[in-house]
Amino acid sequence: MTISKLLVANRGEIAARVLRTAKARGLATAVLRHVAEQEGPAHLIADEVVMIDGPTPVAAYLDISQIVAAARKIGANAVHPGYGFLSENAGFVAALEEAGVTFVGPTSEVIDLMGDKVRARAFVEARGFPIAPSAIEDDDPTTFVERARTLGYPLLIKPSAGGGGKGMRIVREDSTLKTEIETARREGQRYFGDGRLFVERYIERPRHIEVQVMGDGQGNVVHFWERECSIQRRFQKIIEETPSPALSPEQRLEICETAAGIARAVNYRGAGTVEFIYAQDGAFYFLEMNTRLQVEHPVTEMVTGFDLVAEQLRIAAGEGLSAAQSDIRQTGHSIELRICAEDATADFRPAIGDILLLDEPQGEGVRVDSGILDGGKVTTDFDPMLSKLIVHGADRAQAIARARNAVQNYVILGVTTNTGYLDAILAHPDFASGDVSTGFLAEQADVLTAPGEDVSTLLMAAAALSDQRLVTDVMQIPEMHRKMGGWRN
Amino acid sequence: MRRIESHIDTNAADYKANFAAMSERLKEFHARQHAARFERPQRDIDRLARQNKLGVRERLKLLLDPGTPFLEFSTLAACREYDGAVPGAAVVTGIGIVQGREVAIHANDASVKGGAWYPHTVKKIVRLLDVALENRLPVVHICDSAGGFLPLQHGVFPDRYLGGRVFRNQVKLSQANIPQIAIVGGHCTAGGAYVPTLSDYNIIIEGTGAIFLGGPPLVKAATGEEVSVQELGGAVMHTSVSGTGDYRAATEQHAFALAREIVSQWKRMPKTIIETAAHEEPYYDPKELYGIIPKDRKTQFDMREVLARIVDGSRFHEYQPDYGTTMICGFAHIWGFKVGILANNGVLFNDSSLKAAHFMQLCNQNRTPLVFFQNITGYMVGREYEERGIAKDGAKMLMAQGGSVVPKFTVIANASYGAGNYGMCGRAWDARTLFMWPQAEIGVMGADQAANTMADVKIRQLEREGKQLTEVEIAAIRDPVLEKFRRDVEAYTSTSELWDDGILDPADTRNALGMSISAALNAPIDDPHYGIFRL
């Protein structure tokens, strides 16, 4: 099956990134745009922009029938879902199938299986892969609290239908277990329409390591090595890198082959990511499998040299994988920084505003996947992530140095971003030594948001001299009186 | 223009002695000025705090543009009246900058007798409003006054230049299209009620500001009605019911922010164009004036040395340098403004009077403002000079000076005696501003001459009665007269009586003149025209 026209059912940086590869492959391209949405880079790249509408901008991007209709209307015979939105929605895949449109991703069955954390765990466990001890509410809600208690503290409660860290809670004391379970259930219900939970033993100072896999749906599965994503805030990844500084070559091989094995077990098609919890003692446990392209996929591309979106499109077109496992090697080191519109000094409050000036860093080993344009507007309609800054270096030290240089020269004026916070993380000695866990950001919160050198006088001078009203008011004072200053007789 | 070449030796003994004497005088002057501005009995400070009011100096700070000058007038007004208990005559006046605009400011000082109007208060306010009228300066009134000081009502109320003149001047200002704003930060009772109501804009501060013709006690006495201050004339009533008030301010800060916003709405009128040059500081240090001005008033000094420490670049183009040499005439710039300067270098003779009259006509023809530096003991007397027509030549000078259409400014630098005061644009001759230096004297004649003259009259009268007086008896007659005269001619007496716009530290003269000239250019300059010169 040949893909002739691809609709990217997404927005922001990922839409632009997918479109670039699609265009390079010679495909006709289209992308969605909500009627109230700012123009972004994707709209400039795509051959065609399809306007969508909905009660909220997010709702429009989740509106399966509208998007399927859009694909049909413009004659797209394939849809790339990006990440988030409908990327892991089996109903969307089914609707596309019905409409005769190819979904660039796995089958709806696999999405269904991996989307249900409870079933996914059971599936993985049954095939002998390592998982953390867990209790599952579905088994028997009435005894859930009791059985959870037997796992021992600390515990991690998660919504069965969840993802992206939403609704997760750590429980350290028995006294709060019951109320936390109730709260998590309510949140699961609200976010995912599903109040089922599962609970697992929470591993102290864990690292988050994941493996990029790719299958052709014909039984061939390869991995593209791991990514370390331990720099997280409230379960949201902020900085990702590869290779992981924690793994020995033997461990690396073991964890990557485990991931490939899991993908093989479901005869995986397309790009996927198997996430693991990595304990300080070197043990690792299956966490979940994401059946889509991940936000942080570029670091893998930077060290392997493969274009993962191109691989996705090849597979969707039935062309199979372009490489055998032995062709896939890691060269150098790559780090990705998520540039978000948020105020790190004010409890990471989302920031909004007009982008008054945008100047992205350039240079050797620097890549920017951006979802914003100079002159655009940042609203709370969508996720606060504006862009991703990805760097590559010969080794980790060079990658860190390049990342710092690039993030310091990333000029986004008009909306508060986390660039200073990201730089503070990169500058932290524990990050430099690689001695981090998923709790790093919380533990070092004060250090990372500490004010730097006081430049307030410079800032006030610059702000004053660029304030036209102020300057005009001052210059309207007659020159003589200005020169006399505050003279009194 | 060439630089004046100074011949002052700053290492000379007399320079140092002069410097020490002037420094001593200035120490006293600045101390008195500071006291008049800031030193108040604790109970008055407490009362203001209790009333939740800011002091007048804080109010000025809120009003004025930061980092801009304020030319304060007559800080020591009334310093020799009322046992010194009414510093500054309970009012602050001056020229300042608000939103880049020159404005005249009249601000009651409620820390002095509740801001009550004494005779000298009225005189000071009327003078300020005259300044505003002459120079077409917008006026900011900061009202906070207990009203006329009743025990002295005769000196406050009835005469032509007393209380009514304040309001009359307000009307004239309005008629002349000159905007006024009043900030009511206290009570405006009876006549005082007309200050805000005759202003184009007014702002009443809630809680402290009130306007009424009769306050609650008077109302109760007159009609038996019992009513609170706020009900009778508070901010809410006036801004929502009577329309007497325009804006209601929650706090003093709010009021002055509003006032600044209102002032910024005012149209900036183009100023009168005169010759100007780029600003240049004097080449010679103005502080050297302290050593130039002799500690003994009778010692002669070269006024060019004074000019060299006031004018731009110490540059001076002297007119008729070799004729009538007791009268220095010439052109200079002060803060870039081209001015014609007349400065005394001795007594006025026929030739110096004619030179002055001619030079003033040149300046009028050329629209060049005039600046007078007085050190004048008078026109020369004696048979020879009368025969040469000294009175006739003096009259020509007065005709030219009094008939000048250009703005005039006067600095009484040392002596200001007799008709010389008139010829050199004394108070009666409408100088836009007139300042005195602290050692300067003003009188019909010097204190010694006056005392001697009066003592001689007395002694001769006693002699006619056949009494032979001893030295001791003569001294007993002469000394009290001398003492009284010495005091009467002092700058402090002049400034107390508002015969001037204030005493200046000589080093401040350049800025005071710059502010004055700049303000004067808000008014147009008429075409020159004169009365009849006695030729």
Add this chain to the structure above:
Amino acid sequence: MRRIFMIAGHEAECWLTHDGSRFVLNMPDGAVPCQLDPTGAPGAHVLRTGGRAHELRLAVGSESTFIHLNGRTFEVGRVDPDDRLAGREGAAGGDRLLAPMPGVVVSVAVKPGDTVTEGQPLLVIESMKLETTLTAPRDGVVAEMPFTAGDSFGLKAVLAQLTPQED
């Protein structure tokens, strides 16, 4: 002329003057001569102060100036103290509920005219992936609920307004 600058939550009042040859920034604890010249690239300037030159990028927004200096980006809020004072609003602070952060309204629990007691939930907002329930700051009557579920709002938006209290 005065400005209040807000940097990282701190306010500093200063005023700008010009002595004929240069600008001077006056602060309560001192004054610095300063000069700002564009260098060509968008927003690029050189700030000269205290004998040193600093390269920076800046953009002037309606209420804040954004400055990129020494690899860091700063937001400097600008307030004209006269505007702040002259533009005082009538309603007292206790009458209104301001958004602590931008977000989306999840649900609204009361409607105008309802009598509420202190601490009673008025609406639920979602921001930062967390639900926050906003409660009545005092006993009173609801005057206005400007948003409905699904609406998004900015920082300091008025989310609820109570009728003013009588003394």
